[in-house]
Amino acid sequence: MKRLSGVSARSPRPAPLRIDDIVEPEWVEWYHLTPTERWAASERMWPTYLDFGGTLDPEPDSQSPFGDAVAPGSRAPDGRAGLRLVRRSGV
């Protein structure tokens, strides 16, 4: 059992809880991806999101501290083109 400076682990202990035991399978899979894999997977969602009518505007959120300060906007005429810059800039 690993013992760390200022961090001790009790021994013996019950079988460790696994994240798979308490989290939905789709999230377990997501958690086990690397950041780069998550980024690529998120990229792949964009076409589906846009095909189903998704927009680049913020979702309505009555709890946002910005309130209605953010004016609604029009949909991007070609959201996929916009996505390419998101990929390039890595934001």
Place this chain on the structure above:
Amino acid sequence: MGGQACVLYGGVEFSRDADLAIVTDPENLKRLRDAMTDLQASVVAVPPFEGRYLDAGHAVHFRCAQPDVAGLRVDLMARMRGVAPFDALWGRRTTLSLPAGAGPAVEVDVLALPDLVAAKKTQRDKDWPVIRRLLEASYADASEEPNAARVDFWLRELRTPELLVECARRFPEAATNIARTRPAVALALKDDARALEEALEVEQARERATDREYWAPLRAELERLRREGAT
């Protein structure tokens, strides 16, 4: 700093905008203005893009019109409640190298995970499941390789009762120390599930109330700016 960072850290699967934490010295504001000009981005709401509003804690909201990024929203913030100043954030940022996809390979700088979690402690319902998932992802990723900093972070921030109990059980010495300031950890040590869930709800309610209080004068200022803009 926001949704895209949450994607990289595993807290969400998708984000439709780009949030940037910035420094507001005149030189950097000029660079940002030039970048926004390149993106044909315009401010879409109050406040205007001025350093004094960013320094006060407001977000400035842009929408891009440049054809390659038409419609993309970019939000800028320089100060966030409960989050360290920019210089400290920059000093401990995470830099990720993303391989070439539709564009060239890039390096991106994102908030360190603890700073991202701090930034997500808002008044909004939607941010709290994200915090829980960010911690679950961190625990899933590194629970086999704990170190003092990770254990401290998990014990201070985990919001999944079962994992907090597990973490307290694995690291009782650290948990006992943190339990002095986080009642939820004391209850995790006792494996008192019901009381632990209530304690986590109390934590959340307190943070959300604090966030609403923090934003009250800012919202009033936004309202004033909106009225002035309408007249």
